[in-house]
Amino acid sequence: AERKRRAAAVVEEVESSLATPTALLRSIADAMVTEMERGLSGDIHAQLKMLISYVDNLPTGDEHGLFYALDLGGTNFRVLRVQLGGREKRVVKQQYEEVSIPPHLMVGTSMDLFDFIAAALAKFVDTEGEDFHLPEGRQRELGFTFSFPVNQTSISSGTLIKWTKGFSINGTVGEDVVSELSRAMERQGLDMKVTALVNDTVGTLAGGRYMDNDVVAAVILGTGTNAAYVEHANAIPKWTGLLPKSGNMVINTEWGSFKSDKLPLSEYDKAMDFESLNPGEQIYEKMISGMYLGEIVRRILLKLAHDASLFGDVVPPKLEQPFILRTPDMSAMHHDSSHDLKTLGAKLKDIVGVADTSLDVRYITRHICDLVAERGARLAAAGIYSILKKIGRDKVPSSGGKMPRTVVALDGGLYEHYKKFSSCVEATLTDLLGEEASSSVVAKLANDGSGIGAALLAASHSQYG
Numbered sequence: 001a002e003r004k005r006r007a008a009a010v011v012e013e014v015e016s017s018l019a020t021p022t023a024l025l026r027s028i029a030d031a032m033v034t035e036m037e038r039g040l041s042g043d044i045h046a047q048l049k050m051l052i053s054y055v056d057n058l059p060t061g062d063e064h065g066l067f068y069a070l071d072l073g074g075t076n077f078r079v080l081r082v083q084l085g086g087r088e089k090r091v092v093k094q095q096y097e098e099v100s101i102p103p104h105l106m107v108g109t110s111m112d113l114f115d116f117i118a119a120a121l122a123k124f125v126d127t128e129g130e131d132f133h134l135p136e137g138r139q140r141e142l143g144f145t146f147s148f149p150v151n152q153t154s155i156s157s158g159t160l161i162k163w164t165k166g167f168s169i170n171g172t173v174g175e176d177v178v179s180e181l182s183r184a185m186e187r188q189g190l191d192m193k194v195t196a197l198v199n200d201t202v203g204t205l206a207g208g209r210y211m212d213n214d215v216v217a218a219v220i221l222g223t224g225t226n227a228a229y230v231e232h233a234n235a236i237p238k239w240t241g242l243l244p245k246s247g248n249m250v251i252n253t254e255w256g257s258f259k260s261d262k263l264p265l266s267e268y269d270k271a272m273d274f275e276s277l278n279p280g281e282q283i284y285e286k287m288i289s290g291m292y293l294g295e296i297v298r299r300i301l302l303k304l305a306h307d308a309s310l311f312g313d314v315v316p317p318k319l320e321q322p323f324i325l326r327t328p329d330m331s332a333m334h335h336d337s338s339h340d341l342k343t344l345g346a347k348l349k350d351i352v353g354v355a356d357t358s359l360d361v362r363y364i365t366r367h368i369c370d371l372v373a374e375r376g377a378r379l380a381a382a383g384i385y386s387i388l389k390k391i392g393r394d395k396v397p398s399s400g401g402k403m404p405r406t407v408v409a410l411d412g413g414l415y416e417h418y419k420k421f422s423s424c425v426e427a428t429l430t431d432l433l434g435e436e437a438s439s440s441v442v443a444k445l446a447n448d449g450s451g452i453g454a455a456l457l458a459a460s461h462s463q464y465g
């Protein structure tokens, strides 16, 4: 009984420190809009970098030819080729391959990482079949999706600002990632030109627009989190070049680095951040994304093990191990709806090493998963809401008339596979928008949209015009 009382006290404390009442979400969204404006004006202290993508035109559907794409951003990278058939035939054929990145390369040298990628790409190019056609005398072209913050200097060049999401490689920051990749491709004897360098959010936006003309923003909820959207070029004070003909510019918000007193930051978040590769950075990302959710749950369970002997008299040693509880496992536990929480029990046995857990303990564990996922999903929804606010698609126009159909393309393994997470994002967004506006807003899964999007942008920026 004493144990139960202590567990209840910890749970109660967790509930209150992770709480995200709707009013708080609104004020977080407002703070985010303010940070977006600071970023657009070039304030060097702005938390949202609001990076200029040099994409001022999104795909139209007319793109045609053979293009490659390479997507580097998490634990896997993908290579893809697509034969585009123009307005009538659209995507004629598409093939892709996924390669996982050996962990030592994520913290090794730049050259080793890029050599590994280029080698995998060269191997993939070797398997190009009869269904793909490259006109005589032309060089193959590639869209490079690189999901880290980059200061672009043109559509096909840019320097790395910093690594995130568990990557930490010396000597890449400040370097042009396109020349790094190009040099590695040369070392492989691969004749290919990078014609577009895009963030995954920008790729997803491009791929999303190709599929649906009303897509105005893209959000990634995967290992990390980020968003891009279409901004009016004249609303970007830091843009000093000529205004693009389209009047638009895609902005990569880099919202993962958002930080605010308003964010419900618990002791578990603070400790995780402190011990991370990038302390003090990517605070919003650390509360939302797939790399971290399971780890937050682990830290709370550890506290329960210490303070309330949740898993018996001894604290299970495995539970002390950072990142042992991965978000997909958390999701599996969270979705267990069996009467005896059998799956959850089996997961606890596998991961934490405790063979017998009472139903009570299982319920508590599931509740913790629920609290952490719900906070992440609600914060993500507040972010989406802030972008809609920024572009005036959060409410019916005051001038009267209907709000235009507004589509947000979403991608990332977290959103795609964690059902309770994605439903909570959608429900919260509906709640924030209210009934009328939310009837015009659609959240749409753009599965692997960033790969095809990068290929489309490579096509529209082809050296052959």
Ligand code: ADP
Pocket: 073, 074, 075, 076, 147, 221, 222, 223, 224, 289, 290, 291, 327, 328, 329, 331, 332, 411, 412, 413, 414, 417, 418
């Ligand atoms: P990345 O973000 O690395 O480019 P993905 O978009 O595929 O790649 O996202 C992968 C991430 O999605 C994983 O790191 C994991 O956190 C999360 N994820 C994958 N599968 C699941 C799942 N079943 N439940 C919850 N999260 C998942």
Ligand code: MG
Pocket: 073, 074, 147, 200, 222, 412
């Ligand atoms: Mg990705």
